[in-house]
Amino acid sequence: MPNNTSSHSLDFLFHPRSLAIAGVSGDMNRLGGGRGFLESLLDIGFPGKIYPINLEGGEVLGFPVYPGIKAIPEPVDYVISAIPAQFNPQLVRDCADKGVPAIHIFSAGFGEIADVSGKKLEMELVDIARRTGIRIIGPNCMGLYCPRGGLAFFRELPRTSGGIGFISQSGGNSAHAIRETALKGVYFSKAISYGNACDLNESDFLDYLVGDPETEVITGYIEGAKDGKRFASALKVAAARKPVILYKAGVTEDGTRAVASHTGTLAGSNAAWDALLRQTGVIAVHSMEELVDVAVLCKLMAPPRGTKLALMGIGGGAIVQSADECVSAGLKLPPLPDTVKQRLSQIYGSETGASFRNPIDMYWRKRELIREAIKVVADCDQIDLLMIQVLVGVGGSREKMLLEPYLESIISLGHEINRRSVVVLRLMGPAKFWPFVPEAQSALADAGFPVYLSARDAANAVVKYARYHQRRRQSTSSW
C-alpha cells in the first residue's frame, strides 16, 4: 500500500526538482490562487523548473503556460493546485498517470463546507490517492514552506533556514509564525499547512519532523486531529525526542464552531486534549504569539535551573508593573545578595535615585556603568534568569539618547549573558517611535537575545520554558 510509506521518506516533498502550478491566472488583481504561489516561489528562489498550467495558455511572468499536466514534456516532482474544487479529482488522476509523486491542493470547497457535495469530492480525492499512490497535501491549505528546498506559499518569507519545524491547520498562522520568529532571529526548517488533511495528516508530518535532522523544535497549530489515537502516540514519541510546542485551537465551544467551518475537523473535547498534552509533556500554548514566544526561547535560552529572576529596567512605575506581571506569570523575584547590592552601589555611587532591590530601577545614562551593572547582576549565581526592560520613546525627542546606551550595553555583553537573559522593549513614547521597535529588536536578536514587547509576554514564555525543563529533569531523575 503506497500510503503506508514511512513518514521519514516524506523528505522528497520538500525538495522537488520541478513543479507545476495548476490555475495560474494572468489577472494581477486575483489574490492567492496559482499566481500567488508562482510569485512566492520566485521570491524565495525555487531552484528547479516551474510549469504554470492554465487552459488559456500564453505566458505568465515570462513562463510559458501549459494547457494541462500531461502537456508538460518533462517529469514533474510536485504539483500545486489552485483550480476550482470540482476539477481536482481529474487533475489528481492526471498527475498520478504522469507519475507525479505528490500534489498540494490549495483549492477550498471540500470537507470544510456545509454542503455534502464538498465531503463527497474530498472522499473522491482520498480514493484516487489510495488507488494510485500519489500523496495529497490538503485540500484547503497553503502547503509547504522550506527555505532549503526553495518552497514558499507567501511572498517575503525568509530564505534563511533554521531549526523550527511547524505543522499547521492554518496557512495564515504559518506565515505569521515564520515572520514573527524571523524578526526575533530564529528560523524555520519546514512549515506545513495541511488544511483538511484528506491523505497526509498531522501525524504523518509530525513523525516526519521527529526524524528530520534539520528540525530541533517542533511546533504546531492544531484545530483537531484526523486520527486522534495515532496523533496521541505520535505526540508522545515526538515530545520524548524534541521540544514540542502546540497551540490546540478551538478550545472553547464557540471556538469549536469556528474550527468546523475552517477545516471541517472534529475538534474533540477540551478535557481530552488538555490531558493528552499534559501526559505527553508537550508545551501547551494558547495563541500563535505564545507559540512564537516559547519557540524562540527553545533556540536562544539555555535550560533554566529555576524561576528566580532578576529584573532590571528604567522607570519606577514601569518596573513596578513589570514586576507584577513577572510574579503573576509565576516567576520569583528574590532579593539580591548583599554582595551584589554593594557592587551596584559602588558602580552607581555618584548617581542618585538608584534602587538595588529586585526589581532594579536603573535610570542612568553612562553606558559603561549600565554595562557593568548588568554584568554584575547576570553573574549572580543566586538568580536563574535576567530580564532587562528598555523603554522605547521615553524622553520624547531625546529618545535615542535614552535608548541607545541601554541597547549598546546589552548588545556588547552578547554571548556573556544572552543564554540566560530576555530583553523587553516596551513602547511607552509617542507613536512616532514605533519604527524603533523592530529596529532595536533586530539588533538585539542579532546579538542572540530573545526579545519581547512586554514583560507579561516575556514572563509567560519564560515560565512555560522553565517548567518544561523542570518536568524533563524530574522525569529523567525518576528513572
Place this chain on the structure above:
Amino acid sequence: MPNNTSSHSLDFLFHPRSLAIAGVSGDMNRLGGGRGFLESLLDIGFPGKIYPINLEGGEVLGFPVYPGIKAIPEPVDYVISAIPAQFNPQLVRDCADKGVPAIHIFSAGFGEIADVSGKKLEMELVDIARRTGIRIIGPNCMGLYCPRGGLAFFRELPRTSGGIGFISQSGGNSAHAIRETALKGVYFSKAISYGNACDLNESDFLDYLVGDPETEVITGYIEGAKDGKRFASALKVAAARKPVILYKAGVTEDGTRAVASHTGTLAGSNAAWDALLRQTGVIAVHSMEELVDVAVLCKLMAPPRGTKLALMGIGGGAIVQSADECVSAGLKLPPLPDTVKQRLSQIYGSETGASFRNPIDMYWRKRELIREAIKVVADCDQIDLLMIQVLVGVGGSREKMLLEPYLESIISLGHEINRRSVVVLRLMGPAKFWPFVPEAQSALADAGFPVYLSARDAANAVVKYARYHQRRRQSTSSW
C-alpha cells in the same frame, strides 16, 4: 488649618497665571530637571509668565534666569522645584514667604530612599506646609498635566483636552497613558503625578476629580495610599458618581518591594485592596495598558446590554484564535439567527469560502459587500457587541489592497455602528507594515471606534466594561 481646604478648591493648581521653575540648567544634556519642565511647558503652550530660577543667572531659551524666588518682581502662582533634595525646605519657606500658593517638588531623595535623612527631609517639608499653608505636590513626581491650563511635564503630550482624569504615583506611567489614549482618540482633562504625597495625597486629588466638571471618567495608578481609611471612603464616593478605573500596582510580595523603593509607600495587603475595589464598584485593572483599554471604552462605547458578541474577520486560523481569546475572556459568541445568515449568504452569494457562523470569516474584497455584511451583523438585535478584526500586512506587497476595503467600510459606517463595536488591528505581516498600524488606528479613532491590537486585549476590556455596567444595573434595580 490650611490643609483642610476643600479639595474642590484645588482647581487653582491647574490654572496658574504665572510659574517659576527652580533648577533650570543651561546644560542641554541634562535630562528631566527644570529644563525639561520649561521645554514641556513651552511645547504645550503655557499661556502665562514663566520664571526660570538658577543661581548662575543668565538666560535659558530666551528667558531671563532669576537667582531665587524672592528675586522675581511679580507674583508667582505656582513653582516647580528641580533642585537637589536638601535645598527644598528653604525653597518652600521662601515660596511661602512670597505668597506662592503651591509648589510641585520634582526632586527625589526624600521618603523613598533607604537612608533616614530622606524621611527627615520630607517631614520638614510637611511641617512647613502645615505652618504656612502652602500646598505641596510630591516630592519625587512629575506633577501636573492639564491641557486647558497649559501644564505639561513631558514634551509631545497632547494639547487637546478630554474627559479622562488620572491620579498617578508614577510620572512615566502618566505620560504613557496620556499618549496611548490619545492615539485611540480619547483625551485627558487632568493627570496628576503626585509621588510621595507628603502633603496633597491620592484622596485630595480623587475628591477633586469627582467634583471636576471636566472629568467624566477617573483613572488611577496607585502603589499604596497614604491614608488608607480616607482613600477607601473617597473611592466609594467617587465610584458612585463616575466610572473609576484603578490599577493597584505592587499586588505581589515582590511588587510591594519595588513599590517601597519607588515612592516609599506602604502598599497594604493584596486581600484588603481586592476587597476594597470590589466593594466600591471600582473597575480593577492590572496594567497601564488595561487601564487605557477600559478608559477608551468608557468614552466611546455605549453601556453594553450583555456579553453576546459577533466576531467578524479575515483569515481562518486568525479568527479561530480570536474566538478562543474572546471566549476565554468571558464573552459569548452565540450562533447568528437564520435571518442574518440568509442575508449574509445573499450578499456573498457569488464569492466562495464564506462562513456565516459566528465567528464570521469574511475574506472578500468588494467594499460594498463588506460594508453591507458588517451592517447586517451590527443591526442584529440578538447580539450585544460587534468585534471586527482586520489583519495588517497580510497579502505581502498587496497589503494595502487587502486592508483598505475593510478600513474604508468600517469607517464609512461610523456612527451607525461605532457605539457597540470594537476594531482589532492585528499585525500579521512583515515588519515593514508596522507603520500602517498607528495610521489605521488613527483613522479608525477619528471615526469613533475603540481600537485594539489584539482580540485578547479587546475582549478583556469589553468584558470589564460590560460587567461594570451589569453591576451598576443590578445595584440600581435592587434599590
